[in-house]
Amino acid sequence: MSNIQTLKMDVDSLNAFLQREFPQWTEEHGSRVIATTGDGVVVELPYSDSQLRPGGTLSGPTMMGLADTAMYAAVLSRIGPVALAVTTNLNINFMRKPEPRPLVATCRLLKLGSRLAIGDVALTSQGDTDMVAHAQVTYSIPPQR
Template identity: 80%
Template sequence: MNIQTLKMDVVTLNAFLQREFPQWNSETGSQVMDVTADGVICRLPFNDSQLRPGGTVSGPTMMGLADSAMYAAVLSRIGPVALAVTTNLNINFMRKPEPRAIVATRRILKLGKRLAIGDVSIVSEGDTDLVAHATVTYSIPPQR
């Protein structure tokens, strides 16, 4: 399902995120791995600061990846609009993620003039079982 023509590919999206949202890559090592007609795939490398007691990746870490993946997916469709912002994020934690990189696959469900709605599936890298699922809504600023 092609919601809208792609306006940013992997290279331009990663470059924009590095410039406008440097903590995305420089602090976390996150990276957009693929941009497709359906959405994006983002990867967050693992480090010990993401662990919570019990040896699992923390909920805030997964929420941050879900939110960032939606931002990347929206930008891939609307172009470099830095002021698109989250208006809602709902996440369900489904199982304990392994202490390794996590990967988010993001799908845009609706892209309007003012709102974008999508869902994200998060897995431990190398696994297919979902560790979390989120729905995210982004507000798109009016065009000038």
Template identity: 55%
Template sequence: MTLAMNADELMEFMAAEFPQVAEQFRIENLTPESLTVRMPVSDRHLRPGGTVSGPSMFALADVAIYLLVLSRIGPKALAVTTNCSIDFMRKPAAGVDLLAEARLLKLGRSLAVGEVHIHSEGVAKYVARASLTYAIPPER
């Protein structure tokens, strides 16, 4: 399968459509089957106790699937999350970035289903696993 958008085009799209969060994420790797996104962890992502907050990990998972879907369907800003389930499995390592590895399980005309595994850079064990469904806007 070919890609509708490459990594540079996806990041340009994010900067144009979501400037409030675009700088918080970087695409590390993109193939037709998967996408890896880095979230450089900073103080804004931490909760008391010095660990990465759940909402920050949710945002990383959500952005990873969103970008992977767009890489396949093209720049459709109105593709939206319709469901997300996330399991927080262990505390992320302190002071290191998080990486999200996203894969699509199904890409249909109106829905995309994917999964994301998140781990701390340099640590093999996952800190979270998410399953997400996206609604794809109809063609006009």
């Protein structure tokens, strides 16, 4: 897409930033960026029994957290380490019961402006191509000083 900027943070720098700024998420849940793409990132979340809700499915908050983390990483991959970029909207549709295995979030930036970023996140169970959830996420980018 023409409005998506070039890469400013690679996989290693994104993971180091997330570990430094959000150790509670990366240490407790183990999520990590596994790839950058032409218009976004791919983030993986290891499976844990602590993510289950009654009925044996992964919880909605787990999937929402992964979608949000993927969008944050996608935005930072293009604008650099701006810790105060924040979620302004996250809409998620749960499509099918995820398998009890790692989740993969593939985030695609649709628009990256000076103040807002809009993205699309597809969540799948590792090794499967069928989406378990789909999120649309908007981030606010703080003004440059």
